[in-house]
Amino acid sequence: MRFLIIIPAHNEENNLPFTLNSLQQQSFKDFKIVVVNDGSTDKTAEVIKKYIDNDTRFETINLEKSAHQPGSKVVNAFKNGLNTQNMDEFEIICKFDADIILPENYLEILEKSFKSNSNYGLVGGLLYIEKNGDWVYEGNSNKHHVRGPMKAYRKESFLQMGGLRETLGWDNIDSILLENLGWKEVVLPELHVKLIKVKGADYTIRPAEYYGKYFYFLGLNRFLAYIAASKEAMKSKSVSFFFTIITSYENCRSQKLELKISKEEQEVINNQRWNMLKKKWLKM
Template sequence: MTYILISPCKNEGDYIEKTLISIRNQTVPPAQWIIVDDGSTDNSVDIIEKYLPSMPYIKVVNRPKGERRVGGGVIEAFNTGLAAVDVADYEYLCKLDVDLDLPPRYFEILLDRMAADPRLGTASGKAYYMHPTTNERKSELCGDEASVGMTKFYRRACFEEIGGFVAEVGWDGYDCHRARWFGWRAISWNDPDLQFIHLRPMGSSQKSIYRGRIRHGKGQFHLGAHPLFFMLSSLYRSVRQRPYVTGTLFSIYGYMKAWLQGEERFGDQDMTAFIRAYQLRALRSGKAEAAEWALQQRRDVLGV
């Protein structure tokens, strides 16, 4: 059960050492770890080079210098790393951010669960962050029906069938809908051995966390989110995730701006209808039941 890690890296000097140590401490190490230096101007590469003697499976791939751009830019860097290996040699692959602190059995557990369920296409643990004022550990509120964007662990067959990731903001929600569309299960678990620390708050890596919330709203429009579902889920997050009310307002602004400007959605009408049917059912019966219902609908159609 071999797996590879592919990590975009852009000025991650404040975080990457903890990620390197947490990968070195994995009970099942990767067969290869491709780190794509996306034009870093800090000491990121120097830190990586310090660990090469003890982590010979690391390979650094360089891209030209450019402005940090989450969403599309991150996936473009990931695709550069993907092109540097023959993925057919591996059963599993993972898009891994380098601002994470993973528990030591993280990949061992994911591999075991993938082996136990041949239709499990993508999986992850749950992301937490440290509150900046109270230093309390807080959940990033990731649903059980999707793998999280900062550590997307994929069965290669599923990844290839969905066509990889779209290079736009919102890619990390759309891919799980695509997986269900092709009859694969997407899931994340909150087991203690799968809980990891996101060293940088989600959505804060470009400009500010408020720009991140605007991108989130824009991404939700692109993947085809139903307006009612988006509004209600945004209100839910307004009391659960900082920056509370203002962050929610920026997210709504991003969604409405994309709508009013007539931006295109990722999928065709059938795909958008599939996503919205799942979301409306989730409002009635919860995301977990809705995800299983949507998955079964597609499996009946596909005969898998």
């Protein structure tokens, strides 16, 4: 199975070499990499050129800097890279970040998993971050969800769900849509992927306004959004956190901001969230 790996990169001169080196050192060699230089103002382009000049599996495209919108910016860059390629030449489509280090057997293990399990639609490892000199599990999500920096899709599943959505929450929307279509999302816990940008930082803490927008663009109805806001407020041990999330969510509703998912997909997402709620909290 051949891999197409798309890597959006904006001002990643310090991190990108680690990512590209880890890909060059993979035990599995049948892949193509497209690094999308999204309007970088540092030496990212020079870093990319070094790899292109020495390895025919590397390509790049250069974009003017896109507007920074959480979720949509990186997906827009990914799509620009994808559109330059003939997807008939590949079986696995990957969206990787420009600040990760993959273990040498990462692609080999993914390829074996996809070949051995025809219902696997999305596969990845676990993210680790550096804290006090040690690499520890990042812990920003459950261990059954493939995180945004290291997505690998079977091409059939990717096409069937209509690709990635240029919106906040895209990396949860894909999981829900794939599951609804009968594909499995699988995390391989033995594959430890290092996330190098956030050394020592706890980026799992998000501003309340972020969550309000996230719940809106995820397509959650008001009831489920308020439940989700309550959960985040309990984590933060702050009543004001809840009300700020709700205000942000309601502002998005009142402005009728465009969603990147259809009415049918919204229904799928809300049903999935409701079923999770019943299972976890109501024991139904």
